[in-house]
Amino acid sequence: MNAPMDVVFNLFHGNMIDYFIQKNENKDYLDKLEFIGFKTGQSIVERITKDTPKFKNELDIIKFICKEFWTQIYHKQVDNLKTNHQGIYVIQDNDFMFFSKVSKTKKFTEECVKFLSLPCGLLRGALSQLGINCIVTAEIENLPICKFQIELQKS
Known part of the structure; x- marks a missing residue:
């Protein structure tokens, strides 16, 4: 994505949130936004992994998300990845695109x-x-720093 597409993406994201806030008085708009993100994330990964060999383990998948997937969406790798080696990963972006301004x-x-x-x-x-x-889940410590916690669910 180039710079003009970043602007379009940011405007689209903001307008989509405004739309859902206005149309959903019962506050289920956050679930709908998460679902839109879910379907979009599936599509993006399907596209960018079509020529990628199978991953060896979950850590390789998380590293792929931090490097390749994040770069496809936000034009940079994550700034930090931590794990407790028990199924919880924390991805930190120190200048999260949606909050930088x-x-x-x-x-x-x-x-x-x-x-x-x-x-x-x-x-x-x-x-x-x-x-x-x-x-x-995600949290904001200090803008524009954002942390995403990934808790793996055992099947």
Whole structure:
């Protein structure tokens, strides 16, 4: 994606969230955004792994997500990956694209949480397509730093 496409993607993402907030008074819009992200993540991974050999283990899959998948979407690799070696991985992006130009006040930090449903869905969908069932949550410590926690679910 080039710079103009980044602008289009950011506008699309923001407008989609605004649309769902306005149309869903019962607050189920976050689930719908997560589902849109899930389906999109599956499609992106299917496309970028078509010529990739099978992964050896879950750590190789997570590393692929941090390098290749993240680069396809955000034009950079993640800044940090941590694991407890018991099925929990934490991906940190120190300059998360959606938050890089947002005011860093507490009010905006609370509002930015709404923007995390779609990226959580993207991650969950990508991992699902690669055979990993998981729960993905996100938190904002200080804008624009964002952490995504991936908790693997045993089948």
